Amino acid sequence: MTTFKTMCPMNCHPTLCGMTVTLHDDAGVTISGDETNPDSKGFLCMRGKAAHENVGSQKRLLTPQVRAARGTDAWSSVTWGAALDQIAAHMRRVGRQRVGFWQGHGNWANDYAFGLKRAQMDRFANLYGCQVWNPAMICWGLGAFGVGITGAIETSTKEDLGENSEMVILWGANTVSQANTLRHVEIAKRRGARVVVIDVRRTEASALADEVVLVRPGTDAALALGMMQVIIADRAWDAAFVAENTIGFEMLAANVGDMTPAWAEAQTGVPAAQIVALARSYAATRPAMIVIGGSSLHKGTNTWQAARAIACLPALTGNFGLPGGGIGPRHGGRSHGVGFNDVSAADRRPPGTYIPNQMEAIVEALESGAVKVFISIGSNALSSFADTNRFRAALAKADLVVSYDIFANQMIREAADIVLPGTIWLEEIGAKSTNTHVHLSDRVMPPAGETRPVYELYKGLAARLGVEDVYPWVDQEAAMDAALDHPATNHATVETLRANGGRVALNVSHVAYPTLKFATPSGKIEFYSERAMSMGLPALPTTAAPDGTEDGLILAHGRTFAHFHSFYDHARALPTLAGREGEPDLWVAPADAEARDIADGDSIEIWNARGSFVARAKVTPRIPAGTVWIRDGWPGLNALTDGASVLPLAALSEFPFSVGQNTFAARVEIRSATVGA
Secondary structure (H helix, E strand, O other): OEEEEEEOOOOOOOOOOEEEEEEOOOOOEEEEEOOOOOOOOOOOOHHHHHHHHHOOOOOEOOOOEEEOOOOOOOEEEOOHHHHHHHHHHHHHHHOHHHEEEEEOHHHOOOOOOOOHHHHHHHHHHHHHOOEEOOHHHHOOHHHHHHHHHHOOOOOOOHHHHHHHOOEEEEEOOOOOOOHHHHHHHHHHHHHOOEEEEEEOOOOHHHHHOOEEEEOOOOOHHHHHHHHHHHHHHOOOOOHHHHHHHEEOHHHHHHHHOOOOHHHHHHHHOOOHHHHHHHHHHHHHOOOEEEEEOOHHHHOOOOOOHHHHHHOHHHHHOOOOOOOOOEEOOOOOOOOEOOOOOOOOOHHHOOOOOOOOOEHHHHHHHHHHOOOOEEEEEOOOHHHHOOOHHHHHHHHHOOOEEEEEEOEOOHHHHHOOOEEEEEOOHHHOOEEEEOOOEEEEEOOOOOOOOOOEOOHHHHHHHHHHHOOOOOOOOOOHHHHHHHHHOOHHHOOOOHHHHHHOOOEEEOOOEOOOOOOOOOOOOOOOEEOOOHHHHHOOOOOOOOOOOOOOOOOOEEEEEEOEOOEOOOHHHHOOOOHHHHHHOOOOEEEEOHHHHHHOOOOOOOEEEEEOOOOEEEEEEEEOOOOOOOEEEEEOOOOOHHHHOOOOEOOOHHHOOOOOOOOEOEOOOOEEEEEEOOOOO
């Protein structure tokens, strides 16, 4: 037996956990939490514990494959060379600007937040001059846009929360995707901190809460605005902080003047008295920290305005720059000072007509023929984009669809022409970054079958297309050294990481914005944003426009313990996780179920004008009437969701991450599914 320290291949950011892997003489592996890891301290959830099922799996993709014809299951194995020849020939024929690269979490199993593998894909695309899109648009980017417009992209650390916060608001943030953060919430609670959970249902985190606030999906911005109205009407804001570190307070006060608790109750479904009490408790407690949830919070009619309004609350109460205050760890958030050396060669991108980082624009480009070769890296894009039926039809118009992955998925089964087999996290070297450390994930076993790390795809295409300098390193360890060469890491190398037990502490401040210099044109928190107005967006925080109908049930999404994103075939490829969730469950309030003659456990059809989806009814009082909730990402589920864009083109390039998300909004109806229908 040989034992190694590594990182869990699940990307539950900001929860990234250390893992101890034991390789046995029979080539099997056992996995446990790494108690020496300073971030996770031995914690490993069921997703991580199931990761050993990747090793030796009969479901692994082990050879490159080519489909004889779309709509068939006639696959044949080919060599890597033959597959790359065919891909390169299509790329030459259509021209560089009609080739597009898309990647997802499946490419970051040993790379998340370090970002070298994404930068290497970008480097190829930049030097070649093809389309490349940043997948943050599908996940946390829209929420980050909201806090960014306000000026609060940085986050304080989980350690700061545990040590210093006297009040913690978990706003759409659940234990399912933030388990390590929740451990520090528990530490704070044991010190006497008050914990409030705001969500659309009673989540797992609710068990930790002193108070649970159930909000109608899409109205979180209204709740934040109602809280601001109370704080200002009570004259409970931090006048000194607001005067010194914000702009637009008078306009904000006028803006929320009519957004009373009664108004907010009508919007959110939260009782006015509860809104008043929550606002007063938050204003009176220092330091208070808000932990904002990830992509689920910003799907539907909430979009970016939820994060925009929530981020104003710490400024109004003087909680920014304060130990234990401000905004805590969130999906995609970074601490003050974190950074890595950029190897993407963005400055060498040739002139061209480029499709913006917007999901609807990508679909339109496929529909129009502006993109004819679509290459998906570690992503089930077909289940990730909204309005699945439209996206499937758009992919069908491409000349060539390529998927690089470790397991077959919906994208491969329904759309791909060529499949390239990827390595798992134990078969290649990489690193992951938490908010406080960078952790090494070393290679500990040879690649299975004919699998290859993804940089071999870029190297192979570059050689065939005559693109120079795509991979200027002798190996991936040297590439990692180049990316690690940054003051935040003390210019660490792979060897120094190995010598230090596989990790290095980052040069960061545990408190976000310690100098109170914020990421806005004014350098202050902007209640009023001229930058937003110049993009054609509201200058002040506001609520989303009503969707124009009250018909049907509001569909909300989220995570579960057995699932995170679409990789591992939505966890279907790992028996432990597939066994935990044999089929999709839709949470339904008892009143809504009774009105439709639906019982707990019934097979039901969820439907609207865009499509339908079959699930099992989970009738529970843990969700309010009028709302239904389901784990996101089930293949076929997004046939129900709206693919319209959220932001105008002028807003898409304001930040280095992408924000061009579909709305994913959906009102649905449910009915008993007819057997055989």
